[in-house]
Amino acid sequence: MSASRPVYSTELGRLCPGCGKPVAVCACKKGGAPLGDGQVRVRRETGGRGGKTVTTVRGLPLAEAALQQLAKQLKAACGTGGTCKGGVVEVHGDHVERVLAWLTQQGYKPKKAGG
Incomplete structure (x- = not known):
């Protein structure tokens, strides 16, 4: 089983599943669902x-x-x-x-x- 990443933070909101950054500033654009x-x-x-x-x-x-x-x-x-x-x-x-x-x-x- 691979290491999981959080998808939401109360501090930052939705997080990108690819890079773990907030979706608004995602660098990998995998969070562009x-x-x-x-x-x-x-x-x-x-x-x-x-x-x-x-x-x-x-x-x-x-x-x-x-x-x-x-x-x-x-x-x-x-x-x-x-x-x-x-x-x-x-x-x-x-x-x-x-x-x-x-x-x-x-x-x-x-x-x-x-x-």
């Missing part, structure tokens, strides 16, 4: 936004830089603003159907979540 659970979920949310509606996309298996680029393209396709933070893409407004169609066209298999 897909983020999220691989199931793309599109949802309309209003909570905590003063009654404003946003469409959120979670579970995209992309690194932060690629996720930022995809968010930019998605916002342009919807003709609206938004943001990308914490692995979640937020598009201003109720664009669930448009986002589902766009993600399907890009090769993802999105699911409508929530109501």
Whole structure:
């Protein structure tokens, strides 16, 4: 049996299984496993936004830089603003159907979540 490495530290967060460093500063890039659970979920949310509606996309298996680029393209396709933070893409407004169609066209298999 080989020596095992920790995969999580309360001090540093997720650790790379290859080099043992935090995933954010991994030198070997073996810790670049897909983020999220691989199931793309599109949802309309209003909570905590003063009654404003946003469409959120979670579970995209992309690194932060690629996720930022995809968010930019998605916002342009919807003709609206938004943001990308914490692995979640937020598009201003109720664009669930448009986002589902766009993600399907890009090769993802999105699911409508929530109501």
